[in-house]
Amino acid sequence: MKKLVFFTALCIVALSSCVHDPFPPDPETVCEQGGVDFVNEIQPLLTANCGMSGCHGQGSAQDGFSVESYASIREEVEPFELNEGDLWELINESDPNDRMPPPPASALTADQKDLIKRWIMEGAQETDCGRTGCNYVAVPNYNTDIVAIADKYCGGTCHAGGSPSGGFTLTSKADWENAIDNRGLIDALTGSNGRKQMPPSGQLDSCIINNIIRWNTTGRN
Structure with missing residues (x-):
């Protein structure tokens, strides 16, 4: 009987300490619900502002961070948790010398930050909603x-x-x-x-x- 009570108590402790992250919705579902388009919105935004040579793109990955692929960007965010990922912290740094992108480049606008926020809070999925007729061009002519x-x-x-x-x-x-x-x-x-x-x-x-x-x-x- 004592063993049963102990085992039950142990299970209760284990369950109470187990916290599950929200289950990310399917990328197709995100698109259907009007969510943020990673391929046509987030990737181009980060590439344009952070993907220059010597920074986080064009073959360079300053501080080990590149914006050239979903996988590398995903390493810097925590789905549903804004303050747990480095990307959100860096674009919101109050010290200009620590923020991304650094001076003399302008900080991201409130709308751009809001787009990234929405993407993270929707699960940071690799969505490709195809809602734009614009094709991403790495080096436009x-x-x-x-x-x-x-x-x-x-x-x-x-x-x-x-x-x-x-x-x-x-x-x-x-x-x-x-x-x-x-x-x-x-x-x-x-x-x-x-x-x-x-x-x-x-x-x-x-x-x-x-x-x-x-x-x-x-x-x-």
């Missing part, structure tokens, strides 16, 4: 990737002709370089640093924005 964006969203509508919006055109490679260097184009596209959102019809898909950012940071070819 002006003629094959940027021109189409310009014609559809910018240069072919507002920033063209003799009286372009904002006083600048986006109809050539030189125009884009000038707009990025002198007109705050990247900030306008992301709606950050006090810039008025561009285009005025609504923010571009994050995949498109990040392709533009990658074009700017990978040589503007």
Whole structure:
């Protein structure tokens, strides 16, 4: 009888100390419920802001962290637990010298952080929801990737002709370089640093924005 009581007590202690993490939903279910798209939202966002050569991409993995694959990113997050993973801590560091990305790069915007937060709290799945017509391009080319964006969203509508919006055109490679260097184009596209959102019809898909950012940071070819 004593052995039975002891065994029962031992089981109760063991069960009370066992805490199970929430079971991650199936990636397809996440997509069906309108969840965050890792392939078309999270991966491009991290690649554009952290995946430069010498940092966390293009063959480099500073501090052992690379944003070039889901597996490597997944190592830095804890599903459903924001404060248990290094990624969330690094993008929210109050000390500019410790945050990711580091200066002179701008910190992630509140919307970008919220997207990462949602992804983590949905289970940090490798979701590929296919909701965007934009294809992720590691090293975009002006003629094959940027021109189409310009014609559809910018240069072919507002920033063209003799009286372009904002006083600048986006109809050539030189125009884009000038707009990025002198007109705050990247900030306008992301709606950050006090810039008025561009285009005025609504923010571009994050995949498109990040392709533009990658074009700017990978040589503007």
